[in-house]
Amino acid sequence: MKKAAEMQEQRQGANEEVTTVEFRTETPEMFEFVLQEGFQVSCVDNCSIREFLCLQLELCGDYTEKNIQTIFLNGKSVDDVDTATLRENDILALSAAMPGLVGAAMRKQGFFAKMRHSISHEGEADNDTEEEGRPCLVTVKLFNLLSRDLARDFLRHGLRFPMERFRTLIERRPKSFFSRLNEVIVNNERLRTPMDLAGSLPPSPGTVQLRLLEMEGC
Numbered sequence: 001m002k003k004a005a006e007m008q009e010q011r012q013g014a015n016e017e018v019t020t021v022e023f024r025t026e027t028p029e030m031f032e033f034v035l036q037e038g039f040q041v042s043c044v045d046n047c048s049i050r051e052f053l054c055l056q057l058e059l060c061g062d063y064t065e066k067n068i069q070t071i072f073l074n075g076k077s078v079d080d081v082d083t084a085t086l087r088e089n090d091i092l093a094l095s096a097a098m099p100g101l102v103g104a105a106m107r108k109q110g111f112f113a114k115m116r117h118s119i120s121h122e123g124e125a126d127n128d129t130e131e132e133g134r135p136c137l138v139t140v141k142l143f144n145l146l147s148r149d150l151a152r153d154f155l156r157h158g159l160r161f162p163m164e165r166f167r168t169l170i171e172r173r174p175k176s177f178f179s180r181l182n183e184v185i186v187n188n189e190r191l192r193t194p195m196d197l198a199g200s201l202p203p204s205p206g207t208v209q210l211r212l213l214e215m216e217g218c
Contacts, residue, residue, distance in 0.1 A: 017206035019163060021197070024182040024213045028155050029148040033169055034210065038091075038141040040160040045088055045136040049073070049081040052092075052138075057157055059150070068146065069097040088136035094150075095143035155212035163206045170198045182215065 043052050049071065054060035071078040072093040078084045086092065137160065142150060181194035191200055201208070 017202075017204065018160075018209050019202055019206060020185075020187055020209045020211070021201075022185040022211045022213050023194075024215055025180055026182070026215065027180050028212050029151040030177060030180060031151055031155060031210075032142075032147040034159075034161055034166070035142045035147040035151055035154060037161075037165070037169075038139050039154075039210075040137045040207075041140050041154065041157060042135055043086055043138050045134045046085055049078065049084050049086060049092065052086055053081070057153055059153055063149070067096050067149070068094050070095040086136075086138050089138065091139045091141070093141040093143065094146055096145050152212065155210065158209060158211040160207050160209055163201065163204075163208050166208045166210075167198065167201050170201070183213075185213075 043056055047056070053064060053068075070093075071081065071084075072091075072095075073084050073086075074091055140154070140159075142154070175195070178194040178197065181197075184191045184194045184197050186197070186200045191197060
């Protein structure tokens with residue numbers, strides 16, 4: 001069975017102008033400026049948040065259990081990652097523990113969870129199986145230290161970002177940013193130097209598909 005990311009690329013390809021940007025670097029966390037703004041990532045429709053994180057992104061383990069402390073789905077706080085399901089165009093926000101009383105109240109399954117019952121996401125059993133298993137896109141936002149710690153995982157999976165915004169952000173990067181890129185490939189063509197990235201992007205609107213490649217020899 002093809003991965004959701006590959007199936008989604010085929011599904012979107014005919015209707016959307018997508019520019020692929022693939023790169024190699026030992027410091028993917030320097031792309032945190034993209035991850036904090038919010039990006040689209042492929043997933044299997046109607047899956048739980050746990051299935052999305054564990055099975056599709058392979059983010060299970062002690063780190064995620066301990067550090068993903070606050071989860072919002074479409075603006076509502078989530079306590080149970082097994083009952084909250086992701087559908088196309090949903091917005092999922094992940095954060096480490098936030099400070100103060102508000103942070104404590106928003107923490108999943110925290111002591112103060114009952115205080116924000118009216119803004120909590122109600123776990124729902126979605127019986128609509130007609131589209132179950134099809135690829136879809138959801139928007140993910142990573143806050144605080146998660147945008148650095150999980151950069152490698154999300155970038156390896158591949159993410160989508162509006163071209164216009166990506167071009168603006170890249171043009172603002174200092175030279176030191178490009179010096180940490182080992183290789184950049186745009187639409188299957190290797191750039192002479194990573195410094196050429198901004199100039200290689202098409203002027204038209206559309207979407208950039210950003211993906212981290214394994215370092216050669218690894």
